[in-house]
Amino acid sequence: MSKEWKFQTKAVQAGYEPKPGEPRILPIYESTTFYYDSVDYVARLFDLKEEGHMYSRISNPTLEAFEKKIAALEGGVGALATSSGQAATMVSLVNVANAGEHIVAASTLYGGTYTLLSVTFKKLGIEVSFVHPDAEEDEIKAAFRPDTKALFAETIGNPGLNVLDFEKFSRIAHDMGVPLIIDNSFATPYLCRPFEHGADIVMHSTTKYIDGQARSVGGVVVDSGKFPWDNGKFPSFTEPDPAYHGIRYVESFGNAAYITKARVQFMRDIGLTMSPFTAFLLHMSLETLSLRMEKHSQNALALARYLKNNEKVAWVNYPGLEDSPYYDLAQKYLPLGCGGMLTFGLKGGLKEGKKFMENLKLASLVVHLGDTRTSVLHPASMTHRQLTEEEQRSAGVTPDLIRVSVGIEDIDDIINDFDQAINKAV
Numbered sequence: 001m002s003k004e005w006k007f008q009t010k011a012v013q014a015g016y017e018p019k020p021g022e023p024r025i026l027p028i029y030e031s032t033t034f035y036y037d038s039v040d041y042v043a044r045l046f047d048l049k050e051e052g053h054m055y056s057r058i059s060n061p062t063l064e065a066f067e068k069k070i071a072a073l074e075g076g077v078g079a080l081a082t083s084s085g086q087a088a089t090m091v092s093l094v095n096v097a098n099a100g101e102h103i104v105a106a107s108t109l110y111g112g113t114y115t116l117l118s119v120t121f122k123k124l125g126i127e128v129s130f131v132h133p134d135a136e137e138d139e140i141k142a143a144f145r146p147d148t149k150a151l152f153a154e155t156i157g158n159p160g161l162n163v164l165d166f167e168k169f170s171r172i173a174h175d176m177g178v179p180l181i182i183d184n185s186f187a188t189p190y191l192c193r194p195f196e197h198g199a200d201i202v203m204h205s206t207t208k209y210i211d212g213q214a215r216s217v218g219g220v221v222v223d224s225g226k227f228p229w230d231n232g233k234f235p236s237f238t239e240p241d242p243a244y245h246g247i248r249y250v251e252s253f254g255n256a257a258y259i260t261k262a263r264v265q266f267m268r269d270i271g272l273t274m275s276p277f278t279a280f281l282l283h284m285s286l287e288t289l290s291l292r293m294e295k296h297s298q299n300a301l302a303l304a305r306y307l308k309n310n311e312k313v314a315w316v317n318y319p320g321l322e323d324s325p326y327y328d329l330a331q332k333y334l335p336l337g338c339g340g341m342l343t344f345g346l347k348g349g350l351k352e353g354k355k356f357m358e359n360l361k362l363a364s365l366v367v368h369l370g371d372t373r374t375s376v377l378h379p380a381s382m383t384h385r386q387l388t389e390e391e392q393r394s395a396g397v398t399p400d401l402i403r404v405s406v407g408i409e410d411i412d413d414i415i416n417d418f419d420q421a422i423n424k425a426v
């Protein structure tokens with residue numbers, strides 16, 4: 001791969017480079033194990049002194065191709081594929097925070113992430129303080145403690161669709177000596193590359209736009225290679241690791257310390273591994289990521305404008321609309337488009353919203369987003385159901401909120417479908 005290549009060329013060409021006579025298309029290496037003819041070579045592999053595969057829980061050639069491509073697209077030094085987006089969030093944070101330590105996170109998160117951080121992390125002994133991402137810098141800094149190890153947020157919050165002020169967040173994280181870790185699932189590296197705006201680690205639920213066709217659950221963590229892990233706050237990166245016969249990650253792996261530690265410590269011990277078949281699909285899906293994201297963004301903007309002009313609609317939220325409070329941040333950080341997610345409420349509210357969703361013909365009611373098909377979801381009774389009403393409001397979920405994942409069908413058909421369903425509901 002040439003480093004000079006532009007995004008779309010990398011999306012097609014990066015990750016897999018066959019040698020003469022090998023398959024042109026990335027093979028699915030459905031093999032747990034690898035063949036060797038030298039004991040010493042295997043010993044060097046286990047010492048991490050030789051690059052190669054030991055066992056598919058830790059690495060596999062099909063996963064490696066996908067990891068290299070997504071790292072190239074995000075502009076990172078390495079990536080680690082995981083079994084789900086939840087696993088990616090878990091690995092990205094547990095790689096830096098131990099039991100007894102603390103994380104600061106934006107309150108406007110995907111429901112599953114919010115529960116992982118507020119309930120499950122607490123059981124593991126990691127405490128998380130939530131701050132509204134639009135709060136003043138001093139207020140966010142006040143949530144930090146001496147043992148805080150990371151600042152976590154989403155590029156586009158789910159489902160509030162608030163766009164993150166990366167400049168503010170990266171300044172806060174770096175003033176406090178911790179990495180900024182970003183969930184970039186809604187934007188994808190085509191619309192936003194957080195490393196260009198000061199983020200240190202990016203993770204994705206690949207289940208969404210990276211897969212793009214709602215086939216496989218998966219996740220990935222990408223390392224920018226830029227965070228100074230030897231700043232004194234992260235002894236697990238500089239002191240010998242007893243789980244890996246005394247290896248020191250920064251000393252041995254330099255700017256790939258974070259992603260190597262995530263792989264040889266957490267992936268090896270916990271085994272949140274992606275399947276080779278999923279990695280094969282994702283590697284192929286990335287070829288069309290930019291085409292899909294362009295179309296998702298165009299369709300979502302057109303649908304948002306239609307809803308805005310419909311007198312039966314109470315409100316519409318899409319960061320690409322000029323009157324959105326996030327319009328300026330969207331212009332700055334999402335200049336190619338704001339993605340396919342929008343939210344709105346009908347006049348009347350909850351009852352009308354339910355009737356609308358049940359009358360859609362083209363769009364379907366599913367617990368998913370980011371695929372080619374237009375779909376709708378009611379967060380208050382679905383993804384954010386486990387949260388209290390106060391937690392729901394703080395995450396941007398009102399009872400009447402309908403979340404739309406705008407697909408890549410013909411926009412006329414999408415608008416006609418919404419129009420007939422709205423007219424039956426209100």
Ligand SMILES: *Cc1c(COP(=O)(O)O)cnc(C)c1O
Nearest residue numbers: 084085086110158185205207218
């Ligand atoms: C879906 C989602 C997740 C969780 O990913 P899974 O692949 O479902 O485990 C995390 N973050 C965001 C923004 C999501 O939309």
